[in-house]
Amino acid sequence: MIEGDFYYENKTGLLYIFPPNNLNPNEENIEVGLYTYLNLNKQRYVKIKNLTIRYSSSKHPLTLQGNNNIIENLDVSYNSFIALAGYCHNCTIRNSKLNFNGNSAAGMFGNFTIYENNIIKGNNYRNFSMSWSCGGFKFIPNIYNMIIRDNVVRDNLCFGIWFDTMGGGHIIERNIITNNSGYGVMIEISNGTRENPIIIRNNIIYNNGIGTWWEGGVYISSSDYVYVLNNLFYNLPGGVIAKADPNNPDMRRKTLIGNKIINNIFLNVSFPIAIKREDGVLVKNNTADYNLFFNPDKTRMWRDMKEEWGLSEEKVREMESKMFWCDSWCSGSRKSFEEWRGLGFDLHSIIADPKLRNPSNYDFHLTENSPAIDSGINVRYVEKDIEGNYRDSNYDVGPYEFDSQMSNAQTENKVGKKERKTLFIYLIIIILSLIFLFLIIWLIIIIRKEVGGEVEVGENNNIQEEY
Numbered sequence: 200m201i202e203g204d205f206y207y208e209n210k211t212g213l214l215y216i217f218p219p220n221n222l223n224p225n226e227e228n229i230e231v232g233l234y235t236y237l238n239l240n241k242q243r244y245v246k247i248k249n250l251t252i253r254y255s256s257s258k259h260p261l262t263l264q265g266n267n268n269i270i271e272n273l274d275v276s277y278n279s280f281i282a283l284a285g286y287c288h289n290c291t292i293r294n295s296k297l298n299f300n301g302n303s304a305a306g307m308f309g310n311f312t313i314y315e316n317n318i319i320k321g322n323n324y325r326n327f328s329m330s331w332s333c334g335g336f337k338f339i340p341n342i343y344n345m346i347i348r349d350n351v352v353r354d355n356l357c358f359g360i361w362f363d364t365m366g367g368g369h370i371i372e373r374n375i376i377t378n379n380s381g382y383g384v385m386i387e388i389s390n391g392t393r394e395n396p397i398i399i400r401n402n403i404i405y406n407n408g409i410g411t412w413w414e415g416g417v418y419i420s421s422s423d424y425v426y427v428l429n430n431l432f433y434n435l436p437g438g439v440i441a442k443a444d445p446n447n448p449d450m451r452r453k454t455l456i457g458n459k460i461i462n463n464i465f466l467n468v469s470f471p472i473a474i475k476r477e478d479g480v481l482v483k484n485n486t487a488d489y490n491l492f493f494n495p496d497k498t499r500m501w502r503d504m505k506e507e508w509g510l511s512e513e514k515v516r517e518m519e520s521k522m523f524w525c526d527s528w529c530s531g532s533r534k535s536f537e538e539w540r541g542l543g544f545d546l547h548s549i550i551a552d553p554k555l556r557n558p559s560n561y562d563f564h565l566t567e568n569s570p571a572i573d574s575g576i577n578v579r580y581v582e583k584d585i586e587g588n589y590r591d592s593n594y595d596v597g598p599y600e601f602d603s604q605m606s607n608a609q610t611e612n613k614v615g616k617k618e619r620k621t622l623f624i625y626l627i628i629i630i631l632s633l634i635f636l637f638l639i640i641w642l643i644i645i646i647r648k649e650v651g652g653e654v655e656v657g658e659n660n661n662i663q664e665e666y
């Protein structure tokens with residue numbers, strides 16, 4: 200037993216403690232948790248806030264079912280398995296910390312449920328397998344229309360955000376997803392539809408999947424209608440990897456249809472885009488276009504893989520400054536940009552320095568000479584940029600619209616000018632009308648004086664009464 204530690208002996212029912220700093224246990228208040236979890240069962244319109252749950256040995260330290268509940272400012276960290284669990288529809292989980300849990304942070308989910316402005320850090324410290332379940336967010340199965348917004352998802356020993364066998368309509372936006380050991384976002388057997396796609400937009404995804412073959416970015420695995428729009432991919436082995444699974448007997452795993460990879464920046468990414476086409480699967484109507492690619496320095500993947508693959512120093516040097524696109528495993532069939540375009544992809548995309556403000560310090564704003572400015576396509580779902588500003592009439596590539604604030608200000612200015620102009624015209628009209636009215640009255644007075652100057656007011660009244 201070490202100082203500050205304690206244990207409970209079941210047989211005798213005694214609690215043994217070793218207080219720190221030679222404190223006398225007879226003179227201190229000692230708090231002992233009697234429950235290892237909090238199961239709130241089915242609730243509606245309940246708000247839970249300012250609660251900390253730590254060191255729970257339970258599978259699910261906090262479970263909440265029902266609908267329209269709000270979880271706010273919670274710290275559910277250092278627990279042994281999954282921090283939040285339960286079906287909670289139309290619920291909101293916000294401003295909370297879900298860090299360093301044994302398996303994953305967030306399994307609580309429901310239709311129209313929102314995760315907003317949370318920190319999801321360092322989960323899966325017990326190193327559960329990525330082929331099973333782990334990570335920051337892990338949702339399974341059959342839930343629609345969730346929103347994952349403005350979260351920081353970092354340092355998880357697994358994927359950052361993992362949708363598994365889910366429905367359509369989810370939005371993953373404005374998150375910072377970094378330093379996770381696998382894919383930043385994994386969409387697995389989760390089918391959107393043309394009417395209700397899964398949208399991944401305006402995210403910043405960097406430094407994930409270090410030491411892996413092509414992980415780090417977004418993996419669209421046997422899923423349909425996933426739209427990857429206006430994200431930034433920086434310093435990753437792979438950007439967007441899309442594939443179906445010919446060897447699985449489940450038909451749902453054999454399709455990859457209608458996915459879009461548009462308006463994204465890929466900076467220092469070894470394999471920016473792979474769309475795997477092979478026999479035995481239905482891969483069709485997938486689009487990649489209006490993206491920007493650049494690898495000015497050296498991507499680190501080849502050097503990281505040098506030992507594992509027994510690559511020569513010459514080979515590493517040859518490969519690390521290149522980018523490849525793939526229609527197979529990138530180990531087998533790597534394409535140059537021209538060859539990739541020959542397959543009909545990225546016909547309007549460019550290879551150019553995006554001229555970001557300070558990417559090595561993770562400031563990814565565009566600067567004024569960036570070729571990303573106005574070179575995207577105006578697609579639905581990205582009317583606003585990562586900072587919530589409306590994009591101008593020509594969308595930029597990447598999460599930031601360069602001149603959105605300026606143009607918003609200009610628009611406001613224009614509106615102000617227009618309003619002032621309208622007001623001025625009204626004033627002139629009123630003044631002219633008044634002058635005109637005075638002229639008429641003056642004329643009437645003149646005419647009356649000349650024609651009927653002797654007619655008395657009283658007679659007029661009499662005339663009026665006769666009517």
Ligand SMILES: [Ca+2]
Nearest residue numbers: 573593594595
């Ligand atoms: Ca623009």
